Amino acid sequence: MRDTVIGTLAPLGIALGVALLALVVVEVVHRILLRAGRRSRFVTELANRSHRPVQWVVVLCSVYYAVRAYAGQTSWRHAFLHADQLIIIGAVAWLAAALLVVGEELALSRFRTDVPDNRTARRVHTQVVMSRRVTVAVVAVLAAAVMLMTIPEARLLGTSVLASAGFAGIIAGLAAQSVLRNVFAGLQLAFSDAVRLGDVVIVEDEWGRVQEITLTYVVVHVWDDRRLILPTSYFTDRPFQNWTRTESALLGAVMFDVDWWLPVPEMREELRRTLESTDLWDGRVSVLQVVEATGPAMQIRALVSASDAPKLWDLRCFVREHLVSWLRDAHPAALPRVRAEVTSAMPLHATLTGQTVTTDSDSRVFSHSADGRARAEAFTGPEP
Known part of the structure; x- marks a missing residue:
């Protein structure tokens, strides 16, 4: 009985000793890689990502071969080796996935997305991330099939x-x-x-x-x-x-409805001065055009450009606020207005600018003069 117990526990003790020795070796190699990879991001990333799965693979393989060599024909040998073999397959798949992540990080580190022109970098990031997810899924399916x-x-x-x-x-x-x-x-x-x-x-x-x-x-x-x-x-x-x-560079439009009295060239120059006063503008496009001139007002479009979408949004708001203030202060007569019936003989320009125009009251047909009142009394309307 004693010999049976010793024969059963001895292979397990040997396997445990081999596992501890394998852990020590893996830890030593890991620290050597970390020290050697201080100047290499790839080596540091490889050591950190693969450390845990390598521990599992090395320990499980060491235990597998130790039990296979020293367990003889014990009753539990076959079941233990088979379970260990399944776990080894899973650990190898884990290690393969970790190496794929390391390869992804190495590929992405060469393409920075924090620069103005990052279209190529963003395309590479998208493709690498999607490829890694697909390959990890394939590795998992293959590992399950091998199990x-x-x-x-x-x-x-x-x-x-x-x-x-x-x-x-x-x-x-x-x-x-x-x-x-x-x-x-x-x-x-x-x-x-x-x-x-x-x-x-x-x-x-x-x-x-x-x-x-x-x-x-x-x-x-x-x-x-x-x-x-x-x-x-x-x-x-x-x-x-x-x-x-x-x-990433974009164009944006700012629309204004203004009265027909607005001097468009002056507003065009003011747009240029406004854009030159801010660093949101990238210096490419500064265009002001009358795009519609029907009804009581004309529609003006200011076309501006910026290096990216957030700056373009801020630039459009900045231009809109500045030009509205300029219209209010410099050309109040050009603000949008609704025209009503003009009942006096005063010229429209004099009405808008506030000028005083004197008119002869007798020049009107039905004035308050004596002749005007007489004409009013005699007027019976148009003949049928």
Whole structure:
């Protein structure tokens, strides 16, 4: 009995000792990599991301081979080795996913998005993030299939997962058509360059910036700090505005309704002085035109430009406020007004400018003079 207990515990003790030794080796290598990678972001990221999964893989493999070598033909040997083998497969998949994340960080570090012209960087970020998510999902599916293949009763199922992807895809498509539709739409967005991380878009009449793109949904950060969650298929099925697809610089319009008395060249010069007084303007476009001249007022459009959408919004508000103040102070007669019937003989220009014009009361047909009153009394209206 004693020999049986010793024969059972001895392999476990050996496996435990091997596991502790493997942990010490992994920890030493980890610290060496951290010290050597002080000047290398890639080495530091690799050491930190892969430290935990490497511990599991090394320890589990050490225990596996120790038990296999020293356990002999004990009753628990086969079940223990099989369980250890399953965990090793999961740990290897974890390590592969960690290495994919390290590769993603290395690729993204070469493309900065905090620079004015970041269209290429945002496209690369979108594609790398989406590719990493797809590959991680593939690694997880492969790991599950390999686990199934280690079980004799489920080996046929595991082989089917690997060899019958088309049949499984048909079944999954029938069971979750909308999910797969969004997944394929997410892949299409990642590589079609229709929308990228950081793009300024108009969706559902909301202005916002694309914050996150996954395989199934897109998060739009709206200007008032709300988050608009949309399925990825929305961007492939419906029209939307992308303000930064080719570049971040934009044009914006400010509209004014003014009276016809406004001297347009003076307002054009004032627009130029206003733009030159602020750093929101990028110096590209300063145009003021009369775009409509019908009815009681004429419509003027001021076209301005800025380096990105937030600056353009602030610039439009700044121009609108400044030119409204200038119109009120410099040309009050040009403010929008509703014209009514003019009942006096005073010229319209004199009425607007406040000039006094004297008229001869006898020049009117029915005046308050003696002749005028006589004519009024004799007037009986037009003849039938």
